[in-house]
Amino acid sequence: MPEAMPLEQIIGTWIAAFLTLAIFSFLYRDNPIYKFAEHVFVGVSAGYGVVITWREAVVPDLIQPLLDPGAVDLAGPNYVVLIPGALGMLMFSRFFPRYDWLSRWPIAFVMGYSSGLAIPAAIQMSLLPQLHATLLPVWPNGDTSAWMAFSNLLLFVGVLCTLAYFFFSREHKGALGVASKVGIFFLMVAFGAGFGNTVMARVSLLIGRVQFLYEDWWLALVRPWFGG
Amino acid sequence: MNIWDRLLALDRRWVFMGIALAVIIPIITGLTLPLGKPAPPTVAVYDYIEALQPGDVVMFAIDYGPSSMPELHPQALAMVRHALEKDLRVLSVSLNVQGTALANDVLQTVGDELGAVDGTDYVNLGFKVGGSAVILGIGEDILTVYPTTADGRRTRDLPAMYGVSNYGDIALVIDLAASNIPGAWIAFAKERYDQDIALGITAVMATDFYPYLQSNQIIGLVNGLKGAAEYEALVGLAGEDALGTLGMSAQSIAHLLIIVLVIVGNIAYFASGRHRARR
Numbered sequence: 432m433p434e435a436m437p438l439e440q441i442i443g444t445w446i447a448a449f450l451t452l453a454i455f456s457f458l459y460r461d462n463p464i465y466k467f468a469e470h471v472f473v474g475v476s477a478g479y480g481v482v483i484t485w486r487e488a489v490v491p492d493l494i495q496p497l498l499d500p501g502a503v504d505l506a507g508p509n510y511v512v513l514i515p516g517a518l519g520m521l522m523f524s525r526f527f528p529r530y531d532w533l534s535r536w537p538i539a540f541v542m543g544y545s546s547g548l549a550i551p552a553a554i555q556m557s558l559l560p561q562l563h564a565t566l567l568p569v570w571p572n573g574d575t576s577a578w579m580a581f582s583n584l585l586l587f588v589g590v591l592c593t594l595a596y597f598f599f600s601r602e603h604k605g606a607l608g609v610a611s612k613v614g615i616f617f618l619m620v621a622f623g624a625g626f627g628n629t630v631m632a633r634v635s636l637l638i639g640r641v642q643f644l645y646e647d648w649w650l651a652l653v654r655p656w657f658g659g
Numbered sequence: 660m661n662i663w664d665r666l667l668a669l670d671r672r673w674v675f676m677g678i679a680l681a682v683i684i685p686i687i688t689g690l691t692l693p694l695g696k697p698a699p700p701t702v703a704v705y706d707y708i709e710a711l712q713p714g715d716v717v718m719f720a721i722d723y724g725p726s727s728m729p730e731l732h733p734q735a736l737a738m739v740r741h742a743l744e745k746d747l748r749v750l751s752v753s754l755n756v757q758g759t760a761l762a763n764d765v766l767q768t769v770g771d772e773l774g775a776v777d778g779t780d781y782v783n784l785g786f787k788v789g790g791s792a793v794i795l796g797i798g799e800d801i802l803t804v805y806p807t808t809a810d811g812r813r814t815r816d817l818p819a820m821y822g823v824s825n826y827g828d829i830a831l832v833i834d835l836a837a838s839n840i841p842g843a844w845i846a847f848a849k850e851r852y853d854q855d856i857a858l859g860i861t862a863v864m865a866t867d868f869y870p871y872l873q874s875n876q877i878i879g880l881v882n883g884l885k886g887a888a889e890y891e892a893l894v895g896l897a898g899e900d901a902l903g904t905l906g907m908s909a910q911s912i913a914h915l916l917i918i919v920l921v922i923v924g925n926i927a928y929f930a931s932g933r934h935r936a937r938r
Contacts, residue, residue, distance in 0.1 A: 561870060
């Protein structure tokens with residue numbers, strides 16, 4: 432056993448290796464060991480989330496502003512935080528069927544707030560800048576090379592034809608039919624790029640686990656037992 | 660049943676086995692394949708950081724959890740290393756509850772190697788609930804949003820935070836994410852406060868965010884494990900520390916196998932006559 436590695440790290444590595452292999456066992460078929468690892472993952476993730484949210488959100492944003500204002504750089508107690516605190520507490524009314532209607536208030540607050548943010552954000556982030564980015568020179572000039580002009584033209588045609596494919600208020604015949612068929616080609620290219628990137632991402636996850644199993648577990652912990 | 664029908668009826672577990680071997684063998688044998696030229700979006704992030712002056716502030720939003728570590732952790736390690744080597748001040752925030760521990764790991768690992776001081780050269784401000792509200796709050800006053808660090812120190816007292824009150828004092832925000840959180844950073848930090856933003860994302864998300872590169876809403880984009888390997892090459896990281904580079908040979912072999920499987924699968928599909936049956 433390597434002496435340099437602390438005991439808690441050795442135990443942690445063995446647990447992680449066991450859970451990794453347990454999850455991979457699903458590739459052969461569903462089994463109780465996989466189920467066990469899955470449940471451990473869900474439980475630990477939820478527990479970890481609760482602890483971090485308490486320590487890094489509830490304590491500095493709610494408890495310290497009221498009870499220990501100096502710790503969060505306040506001159507005195509900030510009673511305004513009682514309002515979101517009370518709204519948050521109302522969510523727990525769902526545990527009591529007679530009063531569960533109270534939970535609608537914080538939900539309504541969150542929905543209203545989120546909608547108010549999301550609608551202008553979608554216009555500011557996607558619609559207008561993306562529309563603007565489509566309006567590019569399609570003819571070579573001093574600032575635009577022939578290749579760049581061709582790329583811009585391709586982008587412009589791709590946007591129009593893809594939009595035509597999603598125009599359902601008229602039968603796809605004639606010019607609209609041709610445009611929508613060209614739009615399908617652009618969509619296929621996009622799906623292909625998406626699939627290629629997805630493959631890369633999934634293989635990367637497997638690589639990460641294999642690197643861990645080989646280097647951190649096999650080479651560091653298992654092989655020394657066999658005199659390696 | 661002819662050979663094509665047999666191929667199409669092949670138990671998918673043989674494919675799993677093939678992919679597993681395609682990944683395991685290059686890692687065990689230490690196979691090293693050439694990486695190629697770094698992609699321009701990766702170079703753009705590198706060049707931006709390279710052009711910053713010592714003392715400038717770079718904020719890393721560590722918005723991913725352990726499930727995305729293989730792709731995003733090497734990116735974070737390489738970019739934080741680059742920033743600290745340039746004597747930039749590194750701040751870290753997390754809108755993902757699991758991100759704060761990963762931010763600690765990145766900052767401590769790189770900080771210890773480079774002799775950077777916690778609180779002076781870098782600081783982990785930690786996790787906050789609220790998503791877009793947190794992003795907007797940083798634009799008004801970061802010390803109000805983060806009165807304390809992840810480990811409870813008063814933010815105002817830390818040298819790393821001197822003169823930092825909002826986006827106006829932050830040169831670049833780099834969001835490393837495995838969800839749609841980058842959209843919120845673009846919508847609120849970029850569009851409302853004109854904050855320069857770079858993304859480090861998983862490959863699955865790349866096609867969703869390339870349009871923002873084309874529209875100049877982000878200054879650069881590091882894409883998955885390949886992007887991590889490219890950034891490692893740009894900062895001259897090699898050997899055991901270059902996690903992205905180490906994984907890319909296995910990535911290439913696995914991709915070759917998948918290409919072969921797709922071609923063989925399509926040939927078998929057409930040769931077996933199933934396409935006619937489907938019509």
